[in-house]
Amino acid sequence: MKLSTITKQSRQGRKPKINWGRVEESERFAETVKLFRQGKLDSDLFRRFRLQHGAYGTRMTDDYAMVRIKLPAGEVYPHQLEKIATLSEQYSIGSAHVSTRQNMQLHWVILEDVSEILRSLAEVGLTSREACGNAVRNVMCSPVAGVCPAEEFDVTPYAVATAKFFLRNPLNQSLPRKFKFNFTCCEKHGMARMVDIGLIPQIKTINGQPRRGFKIFMGGGLGNRSFVGHQLEDWTPEEDLLYTSIATIRIFDRLGDRKHMERNRMRYLVNEMGWEQFQTLILKERAIVRMTQSAIVKLSVDETPQKLESHIRISGFDDKSIPDGFSRWRKGNTFAQKQSGYYSVSITLEAGDITANQLRALADISKEFSAEGYARTGFVQDVYLRFVSEDDLPRLYSKLLEVGLANPGSLTMVHPIGCSGTTSCNLALTNSHRLAKEIQRKFIELKLDEDEDLRESSIKISGCPNSCGQHQIATLGFFGGGGRVDKDMYPVYQMSVGGRSDGETMLGVTVMRIPAKRVIPATLKLIEVFKNNKKPGEDFKNWIHKVITGHADSQVKSVNDIKQILLPFTETPSIEQDKDFYADYGSDSSYHTRTGKGECAA
Amino acid sequence: MRSLSKTTTDADSLRGQIRDNSVRIIDVRRAEDYKKDHIPKSVNLPLAELLADDSPEKVLKIAQNLGIDDQTQVVVYDDTFGALASRVAWTLQYLGHSEVSLLDMTYSQWKGLGLETDNSETEISSKTHSIKLQPQIMSSAEYLEQVKEQKNVIVIDNRERLNFLEQHIPGAINIPYRTLASDDKILKPKEEMKRLLKNRNIPQDAEIITYCGSVGTLSGLAYYALKSADFPNVKLYVRSFKEWKGLNKPIVRQENANYWDLSAE
Structure with missing residues (x-):
């Protein structure tokens, strides 16, 4: 068999449809840091402001921050990866960190430099706004939504629309505590029961017509005390998605505990109130929301069909040149999509860390190998490339190998x-x-x-x-x-x-x-x-x-x-x-515990 | 105090100067790279050759042999994001040669734009140059140690963040060298550099001392970045952290965090 690939896509790469950034927020951030340093702004107020803009505190120091770049539904485009690479070298430690909530984080950033990062992010359509703090955090979506063989429909547009609706929305600027959405593709690939609101797509036939909707779970979450979410109702039609979300956030905003930060996530409210009472409240509130919202308040779900670049093969790649370890990698890192001939590839990163050079390589690789032209961060500190042609897998493997991104077993237990x-x-x-x-x-x-x-x-x-x-x-x-x-x-x-x-x-x-x-x-x-x-x-x-x-x-x-x-x-x-x-791993000296103040509940 | 006429020279200006023969261009890459191709009429001074002995007497000899007199306009370039060129430019400036600037891009970028290159050696007739050392742009370890606690003095470490976290001169702040450049130029636009420094609360009238790992290249670039942002009083601690450590001067580190393990390297 002759394998041959090389794609001829524009070197520019595909550009995102949504610009999440706002340059003016970077200016305000810089001014606010000044006021804080000059002692003109109370440190609690400053902390809330900082977190609202996606800058988290750092271990044992006030000098540094962590900037959490929000990637709604995990989508990240080639030029955005390149920008994150540059920012990591300029303002961070030369590598970025992929989180379990599909964010990319830059650590050990000097607080005074955060505004420069916000500015650069806005230039490529990214934001860190509401990535921390008491707001709707990054809206997650299964990295294989749209390609998962078991899914009923692609939830990605709904996840993106939800992120768009809540970002900078006054509704969620000062919640009792953070609030998390998780859209998943199917029962197997998600964490729908472990978040504030988790959704699984479900098609229901009504009067002979297939209709889109969701199984919605609420009140789950992990933490010092963890709870498994409850299903709101048998089936929620898609037009009720936004009303349900708004109703839930309103209830949480109204009744959530603002005094006891250590136990005020919505799951505690659900637990204290009891699920049935909470469920009744949500359903009533949703009826009110549905009646009182003006008609223009709706999710702008982008239904344009996905554009796939056709690949033009120009160079040969024969069996002999397939690098060692390919079949091992293929088995543990890829799977066939529901679209025939296409594969999804999971790239495992050691504990989510990726160097600037690897980010740049990933940008090139997503341009070259993914027919959808971008990458997605996953749920386990990994990155997905989707719509890779089966014939391209050996060449992709060899490219990943060159930059140290071809560790095997991404989809197995060896990837912790x-x-x-x-x-x-x-x-x-x-x-x-x-x-x-x-x-x-x-x-x-x-x-x-x-x-x-x-x-x-x-x-x-x-x-x-x-x-x-x-x-x-x-x-x-x-x-x-x-x-x-x-x-x-x-x-x-x-x-x-x-x-x-x-x-x-x-x-x-x-x-x-x-x-x-x-x-x-x-x-x-x-x-x-x-x-x-x-x-x-x-x-x-x-x-x-x-x-x-x-x-x-x-x-x-x-x-x-x-x-x-x-x-x-x-x-x-x-x-x-x-x-x-x-001694702990990474340390030669004797172990002692030492902690500072957390900001999860700030 | 003498100040530079300008920090950087753009490609168009340089090409004009090449045409009317009013410039001495120094290529600081390795000799074999220079031989392959270089900017027309440039002369080669590999940085290593300068670093082998950068005493004023030796630098004077080098400058004279490169055909530089007190009035010669000099433009320096490299292919290492401007850091090596900066070190050479600063050395000439320290000798007392004020008419020196950096090409605002690297040699790769020059070539990438399709600009002229040449592979013939440039003939040089040596010139006479004077020595007027400029101590106000140079810091020794002793000087740094003596002034670093002063209110108006700011010490800037230009190494990468992880190196800085691991160890640095007490009181230093960190501006990694990668922060100084833009995508296509060795230095950020002036306004962006000013904004960065303003965010960091570095007053325009501060006395600034830059340093890096060993020979003052990365911090040399920072020296010019600060100059370009109109900071008049900048010194290069030219022997940098390597000497500082060798002299067993005090060092501090960011404690209680395993930041290295967060790096993917």
């Missing part, structure tokens, strides 16, 4: 999530970020990405009991803390098992505390035990599920059994015996 941890976060107790990288490197080395039994499982790590790393919905979840032997402290992770975010969403069950430096061997031990106990055809995720739900039919029958098996990993050597045990 790690929040930023002690690399930049004020609240972090451990270096969860580095642990995720260590796990990925080790598991790739062990070729665990090729193990079908592990494919559907996940590992997610947070550096503190909050849930930026989403540990509660992982097959193996970890959150960081400190352990102590006499006066010596060591980093430790609380392990949970069996969490999931699909149609059978449930929170992981707590197992035990495992010292940081024992997380990898303990995980490998658990996999080994699974291998010895599994029934034919049973995978790790299902095996764990059976164990924690009391349906186990192997020797390991309960979480307690898992605990017994892992107990040896909790033994603590003295600091003289094993100095490394007392």
